[in-house]
Amino acid sequence: MKHLARLLSLAVLVSAAILLANCGGDDGNEKTEEETQLDKLKGTWTLTESSVQFAGSGDDRFDGSALKLTFSGNYSAGGTYSYAVTSSKQVTASPWPSGGSWKFGSPVTSSIVRLDKQLDGSDDVTITYALSADAKTLTVQFTYAGAGYVVGRTESVEGAWEFVFTK
Template identity: 35%
Template sequence: MKLVSRTLSLLVMTGIAVFFMGCDGGGGEDKTQQEKQLIKLNSTWALSKVNNDGTDRNDFLNIKLEITGTYAQDGTYNYKFASGGTLPNPSPWPKYGTWKFGANPLTEIIRDPVSSSSTNPNSEIDMNYEVTDTQLIITFVIPDGSLGWAGGATRAKAVKGNWRFEFTKQQ
């Protein structure tokens, strides 16, 4: 009887030990909203559709948006637009720059935030975004009077207005 009792006790103790070995101790911090969103955004995105003030634009050819960066609280990250493609001239996007999360990191980013090292203090653009595992949609407004940024084609077109860019995640 003692043998059965000891064996049963040993099995229960072993089971408890195995269960707790699978736990991380509860001391790990959860990722912040910014960190979770950065993980989703860090990728290469192929441009699938562009709309400016209700008109589809077909002059953005083979464009890719590369978003890169390592998480830092309230950090600034990098982007490269037009990777391997051609932008209209002028363009509502610079070819590369920096960005950071806005007040709501789930839906807002600031492209080319003004800093002490900014070469163009008028380049800051508030943007809204939606991101899933496979799609990124970015919307923003370029105010009247903006000159835009140099593109890659010779066609000149105003950059002002409401913009919507839809991207598909590259594998």
């Protein structure tokens, strides 16, 4: 009888341990990869001076412009979000419209699609992005083939671009 009571006590303890180990770990509020990336991208990013590359070499047309790129929107699975581009001076020719919509590309952790077709009928632009480990530096790269925004000529902005922003 003494052994039966000990075995029963041991069985109750093991059952309680298993039950507690299976409780409370997942509350269903885990963020998706897209939601996590949106949280990192949302906000205002300021162009780092002399950090623009056009066709593989430095480009100074944005120097002194205090160019800012702002991502905004509330998460929805597969959703579209907004962006705005502002500067303290007019840039003569830019591959950036003053604003529009974007969505995540594939993979979500390094690709967004600027929805230019909705904006002005031109082709959408796929942008590769990279965030620093502390999510304070954003590097974007894309090849642009449309007409320049502001007062530029098409040929002055067509090509491969790289911009480095900080938050």
